[in-house]
Each structure stands twice: as structure tokens, then as C-alpha cells.
């Protein structure tokens with residue numbers, strides 16, 4: 256039987272760049288991110304994770320929609336789910352962000368998260384991460 260996972264999440268501001276454990280891209284210095292710590296079983300091992308605000312929001316949205324514990328969601332299954340959503344919701348070739356990573360797809364975010372509290376923070380997080388197209 257699998258150990259019970261307890262997850263604690265807290266929003267922080269990055270004092271230096273980190274790697275996001277969900278999308279693999281950089282969490283830039285001075286940007287808000289979500290720090291998660293997971294405890295596996297009583298007195299078990301602790302796993303510390305750092306993730307973008309928007310990546311965290313998508314993982315939680317996945318968990319909610321599939322009625323599973325957010326701490327037990329794998330990145331692979333979220334990516335698969337986003338792939339499906341992207342295929343049905345995005346116009347092919349219309350959203351260049353989709354080619355970078357699924358977690359920054361504006362259409363997906365709009366469809367899945369616009370009614371959620373914290374949507375503004377999610378959009379801000381994507382814009383901060385979005386990188387090189389601002390000039």
C-alpha cells in the first residue's frame with residue numbers, strides 16, 4: 256500500500272533562477288513561484304518542488320477535473336491531457352507558444368483557468384516566463 260502523501264504549498268518570490276519541476280523551464284529571479292514540499296508517509300522522505308504559478312495551477316486543475324490528489328499527479332499525464340486540450344481548442348499553427356511548451360498555451364489557460372481564483376497571477380506568471388517575444 257502506498258504511503259500517504261502530505262503536500263504543503265506556499266507562494267514565494269525567487270531570489271535566484273530555479274528550474275520548474277513541471278515544465279522544465281526557468282523560474283526567473285524576482286518572479287513569484289509555488290514552493291511545494293511533500294512528505295511521504297509518517298517520518299518518510301520529503302520532496303521539495305518548485306514550480307511556476309501557472310504550472311502549479313494546471314496541475315491542480317488536472318487533479319480537480321480527474322478527481323485525484325494533486326500530490327499524486329504525474330507531469331506526463333498532465334502533458335497528455337494538455338496535448339488533447341490543445342489539439343481540440345487551439346487553431347493549428349495559430350499559437351506559437353504551443354510549440355514551446357503546453358503549460359504556456361494561452362488558449363489552454365483561458366479555457367481551463369479563467370474562472371479560477373488567481374487567474375490574474377497565472378497570466379502574469381506566463382508573461383514573465385514567456386521570454387523572448389517582447390521586443
Ligand SMILES: [Zn+2]
Nearest residue numbers: 275278307310
Ligand atoms: Zn513551469
Ligand SMILES: [Zn+2]
Nearest residue numbers: 341345353360
Ligand atoms: Zn495550445
